Amino acid sequence: MAVNALAIPEIGPLVSDGLSRSPRSLPPKLFYDAAGSALFDRITELPEYYLTRTERAILQSHAPEMIATAGKALEVVELGAGSASKTDILLDAVLRRQLRCRYCPIDVSPEALALAEKRLRAALPALRVRPVVADYTNGLVLPSRNGHRRLALYLGSSIGNFDPADAIAVLRKLRRHMRSGDALLLGTDLAKSKSVLLPAYDDAQGVTAAFNKNMLVRLNRELGANFDLDRFRHVAVWNARESRIEMHLESTARRTVTIPAIGLTVEFERGERIHTENSYKYTAAAVDAMLGESGFRRERTWSDERGWFAVHLARA
Numbered sequence: 345m346a347v348n349a350l351a352i353p354e355i356g357p358l359v360s361d362g363l364s365r366s367p368r369s370l371p372p373k374l375f376y377d378a379a380g381s382a383l384f385d386r387i388t389e390l391p392e393y394y395l396t397r398t399e400r401a402i403l404q405s406h407a408p409e410m411i412a413t414a415g416k417a418l419e420v421v422e423l424g425a426g427s428a429s430k431t432d433i434l435l436d437a438v439l440r441r442q443l444r445c446r447y448c449p450i451d452v453s454p455e456a457l458a459l460a461e462k463r464l465r466a467a468l469p470a471l472r473v474r475p476v477v478a479d480y481t482n483g484l485v486l487p488s489r490n491g492h493r494r495l496a497l498y499l500g501s502s503i504g505n506f507d508p509a510d511a512i513a514v515l516r517k518l519r520r521h522m523r524s525g526d527a528l529l530l531g532t533d534l535a536k537s538k539s540v541l542l543p544a545y546d547d548a549q550g551v552t553a554a555f556n557k558n559m560l561v562r563l564n565r566e567l568g569a570n571f572d573l574d575r576f577r578h579v580a581v582w583n584a585r586e587s588r589i590e591m592h593l594e595s596t597a598r599r600t601v602t603i604p605a606i607g608l609t610v611e612f613e614r615g616e617r618i619h620t621e622n623s624y625k626y627t628a629a630a631v632d633a634m635l636g637e638s639g640f641r642r643e644r645t646w647s648d649e650r651g652w653f654a655v656h657l658a659r660a
């Protein structure tokens with residue numbers, strides 16, 4: 345079972361802050377309760393959501409080279425591991441070069457971590473899995489290093505949920521848990537045509553809409569809110585100036601919502617939106633700047649033929 349952890353903060357203050365702002369917002373970390381993590385896993389299998397399968401293909405083609413570049417005698421930590429479905433490829437490559445390997449997946453979802461742990465223990469018996477239930481944006485709690493070189497994994501373009509300043513803050517916190525010479529494998533989605541980007545965040549089956557609305561389901565259940573799910577619409581937009589996809593929940597009617605647990609009443613205008621997520625899409629220059637300002641240097645990049653996604657090895 346998952347160990348220790350840095351406390352996962354109460355959702356009340358986050359919700360209260362976000363919904364009192366103008367424009368209103370809710371932080372994307374609220375997506376990932378058990379239901380949200382399961383919905384995200386379904387998103388990764390959608391035909392429109394190219395990110396996961398493209399990154400997986402890049403890892404499948406280049407994992408041995410990535411691991412050899414990272415170095416010898418590795419221990420692996422993974423930020424936002426979720427169900428860690430792509431990590432096997434890398435861990436398998438590590439275990440071809442060393443007898444054992446410690447692996448610390450960090451995630452806010454204990455359910456997702458438990459699944460990952462079970463699968464990995466069966467698939468890779470030489471792996472020492474040490475899951476950590478934590479919100480890595482509040483700082484990191486890691487078992488002390490065991491004399492090995494640390495390889496940090498931050499895959500899936502999860503970094504893209506943060507605006508440029510916050511992304512640098514997250515990477516700097518990570519850097520403080522690394523020594524110079526340690527390695528980071530960072531997955532980033534790349535800027536591309538809106539005709540590819542938008543369907544990835546507004547799929548035909550409506551799974552992304554359900555994922556977005558799950559935030560309101562959660563507020564209803566956990567905070568006693570009375571959001572009417574039929575009166576909020578999933579909206580995805582491409583913000584070219586900021587190079588990001590934005591997701592919003594738009595109120596289709598003028599409406600008052602009460603959230604008893606935090607003593608909040610919110611009046612929504614018709615058409616008013618709650619901003620729930622940014623998903624930044626990068627250029628090579630943007631990645632270099634972000635890594636450089638966080639105490640890393642990009643050493644290698646692997647991409648797919650279409651240039652849709654990239655995995656970078658950066659050195660602390």
Ligand code: AVJ
Binds near residue numbers: 387500502
């Ligand atoms: C897990 C943050 C990488 O931004 O693509 C999927 C989350 N949001 N569909 C992304 C997400 C809508 C995803 N990340």
